[in-house]
Amino acid sequence: MAFRAEENKLVYHYDAEELWIEPWGENSFRVRSTKMAQMPSEDWALLPPVNCKAEIQLYEDGSASIRNGKILANMTPGGKLSFHRGDGTLLLNEYVRNRSDVKAEYCSALDIEAREFRPLLGGDYNLSLRFESTAPDEKIYGMGQYQQPYLDLKGTDLELAHRNSQASVPFALSSLGYGFLWNNPAVGRVTFGKNITTWEAQSTKLMDYWITAGDTPAELEEAYAKATGTVPMMPDYATGFWQCKLRYQTQEELLEVAREYKRRKLPISVIVIDFFHWPLQGEWKFDPTYWPDPDAMIAELKEMGIELMVSIWPTVDYRSENFDEMMEKGYLIRTDRGFRIGMDFQGNTIHYDATNPGAREYVWQKAKKNYYDKGVKLFWLDEAEPEYTVYDFDNYRYYLGPNVQVGNWYPVMYAKTFFDGMQEQGQENILNLLRCAWAGSQKYGALVWSGDIHSSFSSLRNQFAAGLNMGLAGIPWWTTDIGGFHGGWVDDPNFHELLIRWFEYGTFCPVMRLHGDREPHKPQYGTTGGATCVSGADNEVWSYSPEVLDICTKYLFLRERLRPYVTEQMKQAHEKGTPVMRPLFYDFPQDKKAWDVEDEYLFGPDILVAPVMYAKQLKRSVYLPEGASWTNAWTKETYDGGQMIGVDAPIDCIPLFLKNGAQLPIQE
Numbered sequence: 001m002a003f004r005a006e007e008n009k010l011v012y013h014y015d016a017e018e019l020w021i022e023p024w025g026e027n028s029f030r031v032r033s034t035k036m037a038q039m040p041s042e043d044w045a046l047l048p049p050v051n052c053k054a055e056i057q058l059y060e061d062g063s064a065s066i067r068n069g070k071i072l073a074n075m076t077p078g079g080k081l082s083f084h085r086g087d088g089t090l091l092l093n094e095y096v097r098n099r100s101d102v103k104a105e106y107c108s109a110l111d112i113e114a115r116e117f118r119p120l121l122g123g124d125y126n127l128s129l130r131f132e133s134t135a136p137d138e139k140i141y142g143m144g145q146y147q148q149p150y151l152d153l154k155g156t157d158l159e160l161a162h163r164n165s166q167a168s169v170p171f172a173l174s175s176l177g178y179g180f181l182w183n184n185p186a187v188g189r190v191t192f193g194k195n196i197t198t199w200e201a202q203s204t205k206l207m208d209y210w211i212t213a214g215d216t217p218a219e220l221e222e223a224y225a226k227a228t229g230t231v232p233m234m235p236d237y238a239t240g241f242w243q244c245k246l247r248y249q250t251q252e253e254l255l256e257v258a259r260e261y262k263r264r265k266l267p268i269s270v271i272v273i274d275f276f277h278w279p280l281q282g283e284w285k286f287d288p289t290y291w292p293d294p295d296a297m298i299a300e301l302k303e304m305g306i307e308l309m310v311s312i313w314p315t316v317d318y319r320s321e322n323f324d325e326m327m328e329k330g331y332l333i334r335t336d337r338g339f340r341i342g343m344d345f346q347g348n349t350i351h352y353d354a355t356n357p358g359a360r361e362y363v364w365q366k367a368k369k370n371y372y373d374k375g376v377k378l379f380w381l382d383e384a385e386p387e388y389t390v391y392d393f394d395n396y397r398y399y400l401g402p403n404v405q406v407g408n409w410y411p412v413m414y415a416k417t418f419f420d421g422m423q424e425q426g427q428e429n430i431l432n433l434l435r436c437a438w439a440g441s442q443k444y445g446a447l448v449w450s451g452d453i454h455s456s457f458s459s460l461r462n463q464f465a466a467g468l469n470m471g472l473a474g475i476p477w478w479t480t481d482i483g484g485f486h487g488g489w490v491d492d493p494n495f496h497e498l499l500i501r502w503f504e505y506g507t508f509c510p511v512m513r514l515h516g517d518r519e520p521h522k523p524q525y526g527t528t529g530g531a532t533c534v535s536g537a538d539n540e541v542w543s544y545s546p547e548v549l550d551i552c553t554k555y556l557f558l559r560e561r562l563r564p565y566v567t568e569q570m571k572q573a574h575e576k577g578t579p580v581m582r583p584l585f586y587d588f589p590q591d592k593k594a595w596d597v598e599d600e601y602l603f604g605p606d607i608l609v610a611p612v613m614y615a616k617q618l619k620r621s622v623y624l625p626e627g628a629s630w631t632n633a634w635t636k637e638t639y640d641g642g643q644m645i646g647v648d649a650p651i652d653c654i655p656l657f658l659k660n661g662a663q664l665p666i667q668e
Contacts, residue, residue, distance in 0.1 A: 002079065003064040005056040010066040014079055017115070019207075021081075024049040025227050027069040028212035030183070031081070035117050035125065040206050044183050044409070045228045045439035071178075071213035080114065083178065085213055091178045092211070095130035095196050115207055124405070127184075127207055129199040138176050139595055140192050141583070142473040144169030144437070145450055145466035149458075151583065151598040153192055153469070160188040160200075161393060161408065162385035165451025167436045168408055169473035171224055175585075175595060179220040181210040181228070181439060185408040187393045202393075203404040217472075217586045218578070224474055225577020229443025231477055234570040235429040237307045238447075239563045240269025241556055242513035244309075245539035246485075247274035249525040251291045257540060258306055266541065266553065267560040271301065272309045272515070275382060276530030281349050282316030282323060284363065285370035287529040298375040309378040309433065310371050314363075314386055314414060315342065315349035322366070326352065331359035333386075334397040342396070343389045346533055351386045354413035355406065356399035364421035377427060379418050384411040384436040411436040415444035437475050442577075447477040447511060455484030455495060455516065460502055461613045467509065468601055471579030478581075479511035483539075489519045490537045496544055497615060497651065500551050504654035505611040507555045507562075508603040510570075510580040514539060551652045561665040569604040580604065588625040591642070597623050606662035607633075610647065610655040622647050622655055630657040633666040 004011050009022035016035040024030035030046065032039060055067040062077030071091075072084045082093040094114035098107070117125040140153040144167045150156060153172070160168045160182070170182035170190070182190065186201035199209075212223040243261065248254040254273060261268040279287045286294045301308050316323050316332060326332050333342060333351045342350045353359045367379070388396070396403035398410070415434055422430050430445040437448045450466050453459045463480045470478045483499040506512050518537035525531050537543070541552040559566075572578040579586065581601050584594040600610045600622060608630060610622045624630040626642030633656035639645060647655045656666060 002062065002077065003058050003075070005058065008054055010054070010056050010064055010073070010075070012064070012075060012079055017079075017117070019079070019081075019115075021066050021073050022049075023052040023054045023066075023068040024210055025212070025223060026050070026052060027071050027214060028210060028223055028227065029066070029068060029071060029073055029083075030208070030210050031073075032206055032208045033115055034206035036205050044185060044208070045181065045412075046183055046210060047227060047229055050226070070215075071211070083211060083213070085177065090134050091174075091176055091213060092180070093132045093134055095132045120203060124203055124205050127186075127201040127204050129207055129209075131197045133193065133195055133197060135176055136194070138174055140175075141173045142169070142171045142469055143190070144473045144475070145448075145470050147453070147459075147462045147466070149461045149465050151465045151468055155192060155194060157189065157191045160186070160190060161391075162411065162436045162438075163391060164385060164387045164435065165453055167385075167411070167438070167448060167470070167475075169437055169439055169441075169470065169475055171439055171473045173217060173220055173472050177213060177215065177220070179212045179214070179224050181224065183208040183210055183439070185406050185438060187404045187407050201405075203402060205405075216589050221472065221474070221578065221586075222576050228440045228474055230575065230577045231442045231573050232431070232445050233429050233574045234477065234567070235431055236567065237269045238431055238511060239566040239570065240512070241267050241559060242270040242272065242309075242511065243268055243540065244272035244274065244513060244515040246515070246517040246536040247276065247533070248272075249290060249522075249531065249535050251293065251297050255297060255300060258301060258304055260540070260542075262304055264542070267556050268306055270307045270309055270378065270513075272380060273311060274380070275311045275313060276346065276533035277311065279529040280317040280320045281313055281347060282320035282326070282352075284312060284366040287531075289529060290526065290531060295374055302375065307378055308376055309380050310376050311380040311382055312367060312418075313383050314351040314354065314381075315383060316352055317347040317349050319347065326359070326362065329358060329362070330399070331356060331362055335395050336397055336402075337395055341389070343383075343387065345389070351383070353399050354410055354417055359399070360413065360417040360420070364417055367418070368421060368425075372422070372425070377422070378431065378433075380433045381414055381418060382435055384414050384434040386410055386414075408438045411446075412438050412441050412444065415441050415446045419444040431477070433479075437470075439474065442475050442477070446475065447479065448475050449479045449481065449513070452485040452517075453481065454486050455488035455498060457498060457501075457613055457615050459484050460498070460505070464505075464599070464601075464611065464613060467581060468579075468583050471582055472586075474577060476573040476577070476579045477510050479509055479513045480506065481515040482506040482513060483516045485516050487519070488516055490543055493545075494615070496548050499544065500548060500651060501612050501654075503552050503555055505609075505613075507559045508581070508607065508609045508611075508654070510566075512559050514541070518543075547651075554652065557668065558666065561668070565604060565606075565664055581609075584608075584623070584625050588627055591626040593623060593642075594625045606659045606664060608657040608659065610657075612649050612654065618649055618651070620647055620649050620655065621645070622657070624657060628659045629661065630659060631661060632656070633658050633664075
């Protein structure tokens with residue numbers, strides 16, 4: 001018989017395949033399948049399950065079922081798997097077309113398997129997993145951040161791989177009432193087609209996914225958070241304004257910017273020392289030529305009430321003082337062909353291998369000695385994908401295996417490198433900024449930003465979709481480079497308009513952070529060490545025009561007044577995994593129109609935000625969800641929910657609506 005019940009799980013075995021279905025949290029299953037001699041043991045993003053008992057049935061016709069609360073899985077005698085609500089409603093159905101059972105409705109000459117393990121010559125398997133699309137109007141959300149404007153991902157094709165500005169976090173939330181985690185860090189693809197959804201891993205030893213059923217998006221999101229972990233509690237300072245640019249070249253330049261914020265009595269919580277403040281990549285320390293007294297600098301910033309964030313890169317230059325030792329100990333990523341170079345920016349470099357526990361400890365000890373012990377408690381873990389000059393994923397090999405099999409795990413271990421070290425020192429509420437994440441990154445204090453994006457309104461619209469889908473993918477700490485990274489000229493009125501609109505939007509992001517490589521670049525400051533990397537133009541709120549300064553000042557103080565509200569949302573993210581910013585349907589799932597809105601969102605439960613994302617736009621339409629009353633935060637006009645209204649949006653005003661008369665200090 002192909003089925004057996006074993007230790008609270010349903011096991012299917014046929015030919016070389018063994019498949020396990022086991023309860024993994026309330027209303028949830030973990031499903032694994034392999035053709036290896038033994039089931040691989042890695043849990044990847046998943047935490048150990050809480051105690052839950054499955055109901056397993058083996059039937060006389062050779063089929064079987066397993067139930068866990070609100071979710072039911074059925075398997076036919078031929079091994080076709082489907083998932084249902086407890087009441088029998090179909091949620092997800094494997095796509096099978098073969099002649100194994102002439103009585104089955106899927107009998108077909110096409111000969112297509114749902115779980116296709118295609119052998120790789122001399123190695124493991126290329127895996128494809130196929131599901132039928134059971135409802136033509138299904139909507140799919142989550143999956144991390146991709147540089148495209150679609151919030152609903154149904155009909156999209158997504159690469160399951162990390163790149164600069166792309167973070168694959170493979171948790172999908174369906175409007176049908178299920179959540180699905182592709183728990184496989186292999187490089188691959190997913191296509192949410194109209195007819196078939198196909199998940200693919202280029203090289204793997206097994207199929208591994210987690211599925212949950214629930215009645216609301218919040219129930220699904222909270223189940224996922226229990227399965228993979230939640231963020232720590234965000235530290236108080238992080239809810240304020242972060243000042244950053246590419247790049248402060250000297251200690252005195254950075255201090256003078258901090259002092260000017262204080263002289264102008266403008267709110268500031270964090271200031272950032274960006275990349276190439278070091279002598280060489282892989283020397284995690286301040287360059288003494290340009291940063292001669294970091295202890296005094298950090299002390300002065302703390303006196304001003306400003307937290308310092310310092311940039312870390314994972315790249316190690318061949319000329320670095322640490323290169324030979326790290327090479328000898330096996331702490332560097334390897335290449336399967338060609339010379340071992342991962343990036344050639346400002347030197348020939350290769351990345352430290354974050355999947356290697358020895359390498360993680362080595363890098364942390366360097367950072368601890370040169371930064372942490374001096375008082376730096378916040379790190380910018382850049383290049384976290386990791387970024388390569390050439391994205392030949394099949395050329396890189398890690399301690400845990402080939403990049404094509406485990407590469408998406410890298411940013412999780414990069415975050416863990418610093419999280420574990422800081423936690424060991426007794427630090428609580430740990431937060432570090434990363435340019436990438438995968439499922440589970442959130443529990444290691446990962447604040448993700450959307451990478452080196454273009455300064456344009458079209459790019460702003462991409463970030464809007466990315467931020468909401470990152471939150472639904474379980475990464476509630478998210479931010480952007482306000483104004484974009486590439487292409488913003490400080491004297492261009494068109495860029496000023498973009499910067500203002502982005503600044504307004506950034507006020508209502510989980511973290512409000514100004515950054516960018518502004519044009520024109522400044523002259524090179526020095527000829528040694530990190531000074532070989534030039535700096536962009538000034539990027540402080542007073543660097544543009546009086547109008548920009550006035551409007552930015554308005555929103556700096558607005559964010560400051562909202563910090564208690566932001567802190568409350570961070571508490572919900574920490575305790576339940578609730579996204580700080582989320583689509584309208586998250587709070588109003590019964591309102592069918594709310595599922596169609598892709599240009600508004602909720603910032604916490606009480607603020608509806610309708611950002612302006614087109615140039616020269618001074619009016620826009622706003623949908624107000626049914627089931628609440630909504631008050632225009634600027635005009636105090638109140639409207640019933642369930643209707644579309646027109647709203648004025650002058651350059652200094654982002655449309656905001658407060659739910660059910662919420663008393664929040666939008667206006668001073």
